[in-house]
Amino acid sequence: MQPKKKTALALRRMKATHERIAMMTAYDAAFARALDDAGIDALLVGDSVGMAVRGESDTLSVTVEEMAYHCRMVRRAVRYAHVVCDMPFMSYQVSAEEAVRNAGLLVSKGGAESVKLEGGAEYADEIARIVRAGIPVMGHIGLTPQSVNLLGGYGVQGRDKATADKLLSDARALEAAGCYALVLEMVPRELAARVTASVSIPTIGIGAGVNCDGQVLVCYDALGMNPDFTPRFLKRFADLHGQIGQAVRAYTVEVKSGTFPDDAHSFAETPVKLAAPVYSNAIQGK
Ligand code: KIV
Numbered sequence: 001m002q003p004k005k006k007t008a009l010a011l012r013r014m015k016a017t018h019e020r021i022a023m024m025t026a027y028d029a030a031f032a033r034a035l036d037d038a039g040i041d042a043l044l045v046g047d048s049v050g051m052a053v054r055g056e057s058d059t060l061s062v063t064v065e066e067m068a069y070h071c072r073m074v075r076r077a078v079r080y081a082h083v084v085c086d087m088p089f090m091s092y093q094v095s096a097e098e099a100v101r102n103a104g105l106l107v108s109k110g111g112a113e114s115v116k117l118e119g120g121a122e123y124a125d126e127i128a129r130i131v132r133a134g135i136p137v138m139g140h141i142g143l144t145p146q147s148v149n150l151l152g153g154y155g156v157q158g159r160d161k162a163t164a165d166k167l168l169s170d171a172r173a174l175e176a177a178g179c180y181a182l183v184l185e186m187v188p189r190e191l192a193a194r195v196t197a198s199v200s201i202p203t204i205g206i207g208a209g210v211n212c213d214g215q216v217l218v219c220y221d222a223l224g225m226n227p228d229f230t231p232r233f234l235k236r237f238a239d240l241h242g243q244i245g246q247a248v249r250a251y252t253v254e255v256k257s258g259t260f261p262d263d264a265h266s267f268a269e270t271p272v273k274l275a276a277p278v279y280s281n282a283i284q285g286k
Helices: 008-016 029-037 064-077 096-108 121-132 145-151 161-177 189-198 240-257
Strands: 021-025 042-045 082-086 114-116 137-142 181-185 203-206 214-217
Touching: 008 082, 008 181, 029 042, 029 064, 042 064, 064 082, 064 096, 096 114, 096 121, 121 137, 121 161, 137 161, 161 181, 161 189, 181 189, 189 203
Parallel strands: 021 042, 021 214, 042 082, 082 114, 114 137, 137 181, 181 203, 203 214
Antiparallel strands: none
16 A cells, blocks of 8 residues: 655644654655655654764854755655654744745644754743744754754753753653654653653653654664764664775776776667666675
């Protein structure tokens, strides 16, 4: 049976049916197509694009226009996954009016199907206003990378009672404000389990243990594009950096030795019918 396009409502319902949500980031059409074809539930066009794609040390320089640009590429390629777009730094912090306007731009220009923003109860008004405008909102608490300068780094959050209690009350406030799901980033797994049990919307963890209702990873990290990034929470499900290296070395050898392109990969004056091209042994890993 053909899978159905996932909506924010469908993701929300997955908590009730005890089906875990698999989400990954994507920033362009090629990756989005591959992840969507593999059956991912949701794609997050994260402001992590600043670090993962542009090589910045934080997410703070990413703009609404850039997010819309990346989101549009992802949306074009996707058939089934739900497409969530991050609201970047300073696109919702100044006023509820600006928050609604910028969320609207991510939908109208970027093709986002929902937006995500970082922060707790202090953003309840902005969230409620965006939802009232007809745009589903995913919350994001725990480590909130846009506040890196306030937090002093990218460490685990909620290890003491005061911050753990705040996280729990923030989760409830975001649900009350109208969020359909919640990212929990870098919190102890026991606290993530308590948060998950205390709200009726799904929690999607990154560095938050197995007791969340779903998981999200940055695609380049999960697929092994970034060999220098080795945080404890990250599991690599592929070694794309290694595989690309192997393929490019094989290509370079064939170019330099003059074995590529051979007759099968070039054109004669008189067309001949050839068998479909095959990938080289190097790419097939033989
Ligand atoms: O921007 C991002 O990639 C994120 C995830 C880490 C949740 O917000």
